[in-house]
Amino acid sequence: CIADGISPATKQFLEEINKWTSQHGVSPLSWDVAVKFLMARKFDVLRAIELFHSYRETRLREGIVKLQPHEEPLRSELLSGKFTVLGVRDPSGASIALYTAKLHHPSKTGNHVVLQALFYLLDRAVESWWVFVWFRCQSKSEKSVQPFACWLQGAFPARLKKVLIVGAPVWFRVPYNLLSLLLKEKLRERVQMVKMSDLRQHLPRDCLPEHLGGCLPLDVHSWNLQLLSEQNGRVDPVDELVGIPLENTSIHVPGPEAMGLAELMAHLNRAQRSGIYLEYEELRREQPPGTFTCALAAHNQERNRYGDVLCLDQTRVRLKARRNERSDYINASFMDGYKQKNAYIGTQGPLEKTYGDFWRMVWEQSVLVIVMTTRTDEGGRRKCGQYWPKEEGGQEVYGHIAVVNHRVDKQAHYNQTTLELHNTETFEQRQVTHFQFLSWPDYGVPSSALSLIDFLGAVKHQQQWAVQAFGSQWRGHPLGPPMVVHCSAGIGRTGTFCALDICLSELQDVGTLNICQTVRRMRAQRAFSIQTPEQYYFCHTAILEHAQRQGLLSANQ
Template sequence: MENGSMTLTQEQKQAVVEFVEIINHTRKVQNKTIISPSIAVKFLCARKFDVARAITLFKQHEETRLREGLFGFNCSDKLLKTELQTQKFTILPTRDSTGAAIAIFTARYHIPHLSSHQTTLQGIVYQLDVALENIKTQKCGLVFIYDMSDSKYANFDYDLSQKILTLLKGGYPAKLKKVLIVTAPLWFKAPFKILRLFVREKLRDRVFTISLPQLIQHIPKESLPKHLGGTVDIEHNKWLAYCLNSMTNSDKYGNSAMSDHICNSNNTKKDSVPDPKVNNLIKENDVDEECAIVKNNLSSTWSCNTVNLREESSPMPPSSVSSGFSDDDSLHCDSSQSLTISQFVDYVLKKKRAGLIKEYEEIKTRSPDGTFSAARIRPNLLKNRYTDVLCYDHTRVLLAQSDKDPLSDYIHANFVDGYKQKNAFISTQGPLPHTCVDFWRMAWEQQVLVIVMTTKVFECGKVKCEQYWPPEESSEDQVYQNFKISTISINQFDNYAVTRLQVLNTNTNEVRRVSHFRFNSWPDFGVPHSAVAMLDFLGKVRKCQSSMLQDLGDKWAGHQRGPPIIVHCSAGIGRTGTFCTLDICINRLEETNTVDIKGTVERIRSQRAYSIQTSEQYVFCHLALIEYALARGFLSSPPDLSDLKPLDDSD
């Protein structure tokens, strides 16, 4: 883009010509107004200049507008004016780090019996039409935030939500980059499952249910309004004035079919002369010259979608929040490195222990796949248990900021993907005395059901982890600011203990149950001599997560496998990484009869630095998986694994 214009390649110009010829041929036969190249570019931009897909979008767009009464509506109409002034839908004067425009629908402002579907959709389309006149929005697309903060069931309109999704998913000429459903109430799960059916498959992994603290992992803080944790003041009235000014002073769509639906306010002239400040307008009959599209930047104190970020700013890190729609947005999906279980056994027998250790050392010597800036900020250094085990920036769990302290969002914890589940785990260190409150804040905000602890409180005469829960049923409740932790029951088994905890949030008086699994059979040095105990433990954890999720019913609105499981040892990388590796590999084996330990470890380490801390843990994962395969009948006979006997090593 140069000077507010989009420079098209020769192929793109040809696509514009083809689109215009096909559409206008049909429209002439139907005695309809022909479209201009500027209209063609909007639809082509939205479909990567694929002519066939853009034509389909154009037809769906017209059908949607006709069906929902979105042609020829009058923005001076009292109902529409009232709708626009509710501020339930607005376009921010900022963008995300990719340049996409940001639209917000605030659910709590929607009162279904006071606003018809048609009026609400008219208010949305009226504003989107103006926003889409900006060249950068055409090029970079749109992020849609559905803010459910403080909303009630009475604010939710399922049919309207379906219509909005239908419009955005394939009936509007803009790239929909993401849909961010913020602070979804627990009752939202049931309609959410049905709504996913109306979203195109390719879009499903771009629809996220997230908490408020997670929003800044998608959109920079400086681009968000203050009520969503950002720094921007929403000036909705100025935006509406800009919309009216844009409609009044320029024929936005040129001589096009779309001009029929422009708001017919008394000041709007269908054939008005474009504002002289708008340059590079497309001429109707010269496509080669026309393909520098105008940037609509009227002289207004509030300019549509001005960018507060520097153009050279680096892109935001990968999202670390859970997708509510897709099972396939995890790093651990299909893998080109996968081996069948029989190939895997042959591979292990050929490598032997020395070969696997060499393979691990090669992985270990690679540089980290991210930065540790937040973990190295001086106040945050005190929240890290070990100075040489830091927390990646791009996958770290962000806490809700408290008391306007920008550093209060830090906890030494990273999201780690599971098999076909983004952020299935939170890998974290054993809490310190002064970070227990942050630990319980994290568990509460992420709606955690299960905590897995693979270390003891004391090992080798050292404190490995703070006792962050009451150790006995008769123990006094432990209080961490507004969280009161009670031990309801303890069940001791040969190799592990399961403690049922009650967590009371004294700010809201809400009570939740959390199951705490503590594995006791990992020796002070080395790895377990047999994987049976660990595999049994892992199975019990998964069964408990599934049972507790089922008990929640429609109170859970996220991924079908439930919220993330917190996993920790002392540092949060050795035994923790081993647990996550085995869980991922077992799930892959069960579904595909294939194994990929090396690739799994590499991907885990890209999200939680240094995971799988020792070569013996790496070898143990191979032995454990073979042991699991034997027990579950994936192998017909046990191989000779004497060359892989584990040596002593520490976590």
């Protein structure tokens, strides 16, 4: 955490590397970039430094600097469909990337351009400890695999789990043997040639595209187009020295500074409330790593409930284009969860003028659960519109989505409402569960931490049940589509709820957690998440109360 300083490994790495950057008159590395290199080498500082220089030298040697992704020939290569990252992860949480070698035509595209595209895309895809890559190798040229040799030799800041070469033709044996000779022994063991019929032994069906025997629809262009769209108008990170990626690692995974419960308790006892407040103040001072151009556009400002609570361009949810509409804007942000991309959509309490946009987003993102952590009115002020039919049997139409209230179950601290959505354009229908937590004052914390954690448990149970009921209609991450979470502004109570879910998920998975890192990463996606030091402190005490109730931590520790 902030009070303890960054980890010794990260500090040592930054000191050594930034000596080099200062000598060469270039920008120093950020903490997040340093961690990326260290993670790739299991926090062995010397090996991470070696990797940094190998990566830098490779990019300089291969001319992978000052990339222009919107100019030819790189743009065409990026959109060729050869390389894409799937929207799911394997059961261990590894990213899955697909390179379709049969789409490579050496007579049309040189290896230099292929390598440029590969580095550009991988820099933006690597968000976890492991990258899981396989090639579908049906090209008629052995040169189609050469661009990967330098990466496989260890010139890229990622920990490669496995390479599966699927459906390789007979002629590929010679270049495969040559490629193997270039690799270190540990890497060589991770590269395998696999028959199409045996692929399911390595990956479950829900992690494979349809053309490889799985159930995922594969759109090889959408991910690449999204990257280019997000990059448009921004200075590419590769213009800084050698292309060191400056983006934040956002998916929440265990890190080197993670704490066990006993360590968390000791840290809280040592820091006390005032020390935890200081940690929060340090986080609060960090500027959001992005821009707010779309949210600040004149024609979008009326869609923001609060003028100072805006969406980052890099993580905002985009409504699908419709005829005669000027904007795709809604004040909503994708937020990653524990080992899950886009686990949440953090958003403001809908305004009356945005009810239609809200339900359109829910439909387009296949949302199954909505979490509301505010009342519509608090302290005589309107905090959120009544955007759903409140009474059982009620029905309302919002844009082209009709919403019917089938049932309201009232619990001690929350209401659970079963809603049925009808798309009046496609004549499809879908069930969504709406949860409203009632015991959480604005800018404050719940009177009972355990009541909120019980509420979180009910939400997660419903999400799990709904994903199972959704069946084959959902082909993304096993944990399902994003949950919509909102309060009034969509940052205070929303951020606290998501932070607790992430930390408790990590605690259940590996027995550790890092509240400071979690909040930092959240704020890089939904700016200003967790609005007060009291909410930040509450995250600590709520987790410890939960642990004591579960028998994970004795009351006298």
